[in-house]
Amino acid sequence: MRVRDDDLDAVTPIDHDDGDIGEINEIVGFHIRLAHGACYRHFTETFVDLELTQKQVSVMWLVADHPGISQIDLGQRLRMDRATTMTIINRLQARHYLRREKSPTDGRKQALFLEPGGDQALVKARRAIREHENWVKGRFTDAEVKTLMELLARIHE
Amino acid sequence: MRVRDDDLDAVTPIDHDDGDIGEINEIVGFHIRLAHGACYRHFTETFVDLELTQKQVSVMWLVADHPGISQIDLGQRLRMDRATTMTIINRLQARHYLRREKSPTDGRKQALFLEPGGDQALVKARRAIREHENWVKGRFTDAEVKTLMELLARIHE
């Protein structure tokens, strides 16, 4: 390919290649994926001590705000299907961060409640979230943050 | 619930529960995750026939733009570590969408090239991407798209 016996440097023809990714760079979805990846990585670092993932924190947070919420309701708010919700709840329950109770009003449902351990973890998590948020927001003005959230919300409805 | 007998508006945070998620809604990272999830789901639907993921398409696209690129270089541009890059390349190679060749200039590296099958798949993929992009962009003006990409880019550098 490149190997033109004479000048093979030319090969790199196209690019003043310093990490250029060409047309892909014009794809909105691509930037969303990269931004998500960057957030994910930073979140993971921030939460390495707590051993919690974004989803797990979201779930505990929501259960704290809505004691007795059902799995299906939880899943819908966080845009997760039943199976995924299950595995997350299972893990949190195994760590005694929350518990399931049969719903008194609907026998099909499980009512979710935070356990003391979950409460404590959530307190630490909120602190870590604040840190994480500062990392994200640090590169924006308040107005830009507002704009960004507004635009993102339009994507996920 | 919320019922603070006096002014509960201040509080309502809590919920006229129709899918409200409370404070989490103020977390930028949360919106990025949801937007990413929505994109991911739509992408998957769009690409169900091609049986390709976002990463796989990105990789093929980049290999097409930079024939002979190494795995490490590829991974850095797409923000993936070596191991992840490996598994993706493995899968694409197993489907004969691309091939590895020893780099003539550096014995440690593998040079990646698209195979005919990958070429064809990429053509279809680009069409599907256009569709997917329209789905995303449909909710924005051109100026908003520009703003969004600019803001997202600031997150992933």
Place this chain on the structure above:
DNA sequence: TGGGATTGTATGCAGTGCTAACGAATAGGC
């Protein structure tokens, strides 16, 4: 009452991300 929908559950599979370790090859200092 009976049939259809909802909810939770169990299984299994694919994709992604990370770590740790190893061998091969290169690059840099001497």
Place this chain on the structure above:
DNA sequence: GCCTATTCGTTAGCACTGCATACAATCCCA
């Protein structure tokens, strides 16, 4: 040139997420 440190690819293994399917219990409505 030689030795060491580094880079790259590779393998293996683990955790999390997402999806599909199937099943049982429960609820709701006609």
